[in-house]
Amino acid sequence: MILFRWHAVASWTWDAQDETCGICRMAFDGCCPDCKLPGDDCPLIWGACNHAFHLHCILKWVNSQTPQAHCPMCRREWQFKG
Amino acid sequence: MSLPNKRTISNTSNTNHTSSMKKAKSQTVACSVDSAKNGLHHDFNNTNNPDNDVVFDPSSLSLDEDLKTDDSRAPAAANLGRKKAQPPQPAKKLVIKLVKGKPTLPSNFEEDTWAKLKSAIKAIFLKQPDSCDLEKLYQAVNDLCLHKMGGNLYQRIEKECEAHISAALQSLVGQSPDLVVFLSLVERCWQDLCDQMLMIRGIALYLDRTYVKQTPNVRSLWDMGLQLFRKYLSSYSEVEHKTVTGLLRMIERERLGEAVDRTLLNHLLKMFTALGIYTESFEKPFLECTSEFYAAEGMKYMQQSDVPDYLKHVEIRLHEEHERCVLYLDVSTRKPLIATAERQLLERHISAILDKGFTMLMDGHRTEDLQRMYVLFLRVNALESLRQALASYIRRTGHGIVMDEEKDKDMVSSLLEFKASLDTIWEESFYKNEGFCNTIKDAFEHLINLRQNRPAELIAKFLDEKLRAGNKGTSEEELEGTLDKVLVLFRFIQGKDVFEAFYKKDLAKRLLLGKSASIDAEKSMISKLKTECGSQFTNKLEGMFKDIELSKEINESFKQSSQARTKLPSGIEMSVHVLTTGYWPTYPPMDVRLPHELNVYQDIFKEFYLSKYSGRRLMWQNSLGHCVLKAEFPKGKKELAVSLFQTVVLMLFNDAQKLSFQDIRDATGIEDKELRRTLQSLACGKVRVLQKLPKGREVEDDDSFVFNEGFTAPLYRIKVNAIPDEGNSGGEHKHYRESIPGPSISGSPPLLHVDAAIVRIMKTRKVLSHTLLITELFQQLKFPIKPADLKKRIESLIDREYLERDKNNPQIYNYLA
Ligand SMILES: [Zn+2]
Ligand SMILES: [Zn+2]
Ligand SMILES: [Zn+2]
Numbered sequence: 001m002i003l004f005r006w007h008a009v010a011s012w013t014w015d016a017q018d019e020t021c022g023i024c025r026m027a028f029d030g031c032c033p034d035c036k037l038p039g040d041d042c043p044l045i046w047g048a049c050n051h052a053f054h055l056h057c058i059l060k061w062v063n064s065q066t067p068q069a070h071c072p073m074c075r076r077e078w079q080f081k082g
Numbered sequence: 083m084s085l086p087n088k089r090t091i092s093n094t095s096n097t098n099h100t101s102s103m104k105k106a107k108s109q110t111v112a113c114s115v116d117s118a119k120n121g122l123h124h125d126f127n128n129t130n131n132p133d134n135d136v137v138f139d140p141s142s143l144s145l146d147e148d149l150k151t152d153d154s155r156a157p158a159a160a161n162l163g164r165k166k167a168q169p170p171q172p173a174k175k176l177v178i179k180l181v182k183g184k185p186t187l188p189s190n191f192e193e194d195t196w197a198k199l200k201s202a203i204k205a206i207f208l209k210q211p212d213s214c215d216l217e218k219l220y221q222a223v224n225d226l227c228l229h230k231m232g233g234n235l236y237q238r239i240e241k242e243c244e245a246h247i248s249a250a251l252q253s254l255v256g257q258s259p260d261l262v263v264f265l266s267l268v269e270r271c272w273q274d275l276c277d278q279m280l281m282i283r284g285i286a287l288y289l290d291r292t293y294v295k296q297t298p299n300v301r302s303l304w305d306m307g308l309q310l311f312r313k314y315l316s317s318y319s320e321v322e323h324k325t326v327t328g329l330l331r332m333i334e335r336e337r338l339g340e341a342v343d344r345t346l347l348n349h350l351l352k353m354f355t356a357l358g359i360y361t362e363s364f365e366k367p368f369l370e371c372t373s374e375f376y377a378a379e380g381m382k383y384m385q386q387s388d389v390p391d392y393l394k395h396v397e398i399r400l401h402e403e404h405e406r407c408v409l410y411l412d413v414s415t416r417k418p419l420i421a422t423a424e425r426q427l428l429e430r431h432i433s434a435i436l437d438k439g440f441t442m443l444m445d446g447h448r449t450e451d452l453q454r455m456y457v458l459f460l461r462v463n464a465l466e467s468l469r470q471a472l473a474s475y476i477r478r479t480g481h482g483i484v485m486d487e488e489k490d491k492d493m494v495s496s497l498l499e500f501k502a503s504l505d506t507i508w509e510e511s512f513y514k515n516e517g518f519c520n521t522i523k524d525a526f527e528h529l530i531n532l533r534q535n536r537p538a539e540l541i542a543k544f545l546d547e548k549l550r551a552g553n554k555g556t557s558e559e560e561l562e563g564t565l566d567k568v569l570v571l572f573r574f575i576q577g578k579d580v581f582e583a584f585y586k587k588d589l590a591k592r593l594l595l596g597k598s599a600s601i602d603a604e605k606s607m608i609s610k611l612k613t614e615c616g617s618q619f620t621n622k623l624e625g626m627f628k629d630i631e632l633s634k635e636i637n638e639s640f641k642q643s644s645q646a647r648t649k650l651p652s653g654i655e656m657s658v659h660v661l662t663t664g665y666w667p668t669y670p671p672m673d674v675r676l677p678h679e680l681n682v683y684q685d686i687f688k689e690f691y692l693s694k695y696s697g698r699r700l701m702w703q704n705s706l707g708h709c710v711l712k713a714e715f716p717k718g719k720k721e722l723a724v725s726l727f728q729t730v731v732l733m734l735f736n737d738a739q740k741l742s743f744q745d746i747r748d749a750t751g752i753e754d755k756e757l758r759r760t761l762q763s764l765a766c767g768k769v770r771v772l773q774k775l776p777k778g779r780e781v782e783d784d785d786s787f788v789f790n791e792g793f794t795a796p797l798y799r800i801k802v803n804a805i806p807d808e809g810n811s812g813g814e815h816k817h818y819r820e821s822i823p824g825p826s827i828s829g830s831p832p833l834l835h836v837d838a839a840i841v842r843i844m845k846t847r848k849v850l851s852h853t854l855l856i857t858e859l860f861q862q863l864k865f866p867i868k869p870a871d872l873k874k875r876i877e878s879l880i881d882r883e884y885l886e887r888d889k890n891n892p893q894i895y896n897y898l899a
Contacts, residue, residue: 006680
């Protein structure tokens with residue numbers, strides 16, 4: 001009995017420390033309030049401080065905090081993780 | 083006002099006369115005058131003459147053109163064609179005449195002149211020739227009128243007419259008891275009078291044009307004749323009564339199928355109209371008779387005949403009555419007559435017709451009869467009753483389709499068929515009536531939601547079957563058509579989320595197992611759902627397609643990757659579907675201890691994936707994995723399509739001959755219930771790669787399993803079906819548990835019923851002989867089934883180890899718990 005073809009199935013989720021986005025309070029499994037679909041359509045982004053947010057949420061945040069935005073969680077200067 | 087002189091009248095008369103004679107035309111004044119002159123009676127009653135009717139229509143006399151018509155009862159229709167023959171006469175000649183004839187007047191002038199005229203009138207009434215020249219008669223009337231003796235002349239003529247008419251009608255009293263003969267006599271009498279009055283008028287035309295016209299409240303000679311006829315017809319009431327009765331009898335006879343003289347009817351009814359007594363003397367009793375006749379007929383026929391025949395009969399009757407109005411009744415009778423017939427034949431029987439025949443017509447899809455029903459009901463404003471009958475029919479029939487759990491498998495196709503049939507009837511029979519359309523919609527909405535979530539689930543399931551590969555013989559267009567039809571049902575569903583959940587589950591299966599018949603059809607369905615419910619509804623479904631596309635790309639780049647090329651052991655062709663959590667149905671995590679080799683594969687892929695997509699976690703969904711195995715059985719090589727769990731179990735038998743349930747559980751780490759199901763599928767299903775010891779349908783703790791050395795199968799590629807997880811979707815799924823192979827032939831009872839009945843009986847009896855089992859089955863099933871088919875079902879149940887043959891007597895079955 002030899003296995004020669006295998007269709008495997010895997011599912012992926014975001015690998016964030018928190019369950020929810022610190023800005024919009026929505027689950028990372030879901031999407032930000034502006035989006036309809038989670039996943040690639042509404043990606044997460046990490047800061048240098050290692051806090052993750054919906055990309056759409058942090059962009060809005062950063063744009064509203066001039067000249068310098070800080071991480072909404074730890075108040076450190078916001079830098080996108082390289 | 084210009085008065086024509088005698089010359090011009092005479093001339094015109096002659097001209098007119100010759101031309102009409104040449105054409106053998108019907109009676110004009112000139113013609114009548116001519117007949118009188120020659121002493122010949124012109125036969126006005128020549129029924130072969132197409133223009134014969136003119137006799138009864140005094141208005142065809144064109145000379146009335148500028149006569150006064152103070153009698154409102156005079157028929158209005160005029161024979162316009164005739165007028166052309168009467169050009170207006172110049173007035174100058176009249177002046178010359180008047181000067182010429184004035185001076186002398188003999189003392190007995192009036193009496194002498196009248197004597198001449200009286201003799202001519204008498205001759206006319208007696209239908210005898212008169213010696214006096216017509217020209218002289220005109221002259222006589224002219225002379226009397228010119229000398230202002232018109233009033234006296236009029237009275238004298240009236241007296242002559244009255245004497246004759248009175249006598250003529252009196253002569254009808256006590257005449258033939260045979261109604262038809264009697265009616266012919268009346269007709270004759272009437273025609274004679276018309277004929278005679280026309281001749282008299284022809285002679286006394288000048289009187290009509292001068293004295294009558296200039297004197298108020300004096301009838302024209304023609305109207306005077308009619309008035310006298312009317313007077314004596316009613317004073318000899320027996321004559322009038324017999325005439326009316328005769329007419330009614332004749333019409334009744336015609337209704338009963340006899341041929342009657344319609345011309346006679348026509349002429350006599352025209353007489354009633356001409357006399358101005360049609361409505362009062364004829365129409366009233368006629369409508370009463372009609373009402374009685376159809377009341378009786380309606381009752382009788384409703385009892386005797388079935389509804390389609392009854393409706394046909396009504397249709398014919400209404401048509402006949404309509405024809406009657408064209409052929410002999412006055413046009414004004416049409417409305418009340420048809421209304422009377424409709425009331426008695428239809429209105430009174432509406433509910434009886436619906437109760438007795440509507441279901442039968444609907445069940446029989448008799449569009450033509452239904453159309454007839456619709457049209458007839460429309461006439462009597464009974465469409466609302468028809469609509470209500472339709473509503474309750476749909477509910478009743480639909481209830482049978484939706485509520486019978488035994489028929490769940492066919493519910494959707496039955497509903498579609500039912501809907502299609504209703505739509506055809508709506509189009510072909512109900513003239514696309516909008517109210518009816520709404521009725522169908524409302525009734526369907528009611529039906530679909532009778533059983534909460536079940537129809538939603540079944541509709542999703544139905545779509546799954548249609549969209550699944552292997553649905554051969556269906557073209558893209560047909561598939562599209564089916565999808566559209568299903569969508570109509572979908573629209574009625576209130577629990578759209580339930581549908582979505584089921585649809586998603588099935589779509590996931592199709593996508594992951596590569597079972598979609600056509601991605602185009604899948605996408606078309608999604609876009610239809612999007613149109614119906616908005617993108618909110620379909621976003622995640624579309625996301626699933628994206629995942630599938632993306633997975634293809636990932637697999638490609640994985641194959642090219644250095645990880646795959648350097649680290650992957652060779653031999654297994656692996657592909658991975660990577661699902662975005664949130665798009666797909668949630669699958670409960672299921673543990674399994676994979677063979678080391680497979681773990682290596684998974685680890686390498688995971689490493690590759692996470693290197694490409696950072697910030698993610700990847701979880702294996704082993705319960706969804708499936709594999710193809712190559713197996714060498716002593717009786718031949720096979721390719722097995724199995725689940726990952728089945729694979730893991732089967733691989734154990736590469737190193738062992740016999741394994742206990744416990745051994746397998748320990749080795750695979752598969753959860754207890756799941757493992758039992760897996761083993762069942764491998765050792766108790768249709769394809770048995772393993773053998774269970776001891777035999778039986780359920781997997782017990784003490785069971786053990788061996789590799790089936792004797793495995794054979796006709797095909798090289800074999801799919802080992804998984805046993806569906808019943809815990810997932812509730813009790814209603816029980817009927818699907820054992821899917822029976824082979825298409826169910828329409829018209830024959832579903833095999834499931836038979837199987838269920840066999841199991842039911844054996845469960846109570848435990849042990850039963852073949853004959854007794856068959857006997858009980860026939861009692862329970864209540865539908866015809868061939869013994870040979872029953873035997874096949876029993877064999878199938880033995881195969882699936884519900885039953886076994888007794889070791890000592892093959893004619894006896896034992897129930898296996
Ligand atoms: Zn957010
Ligand atoms: Zn977003
Ligand atoms: Zn931070």
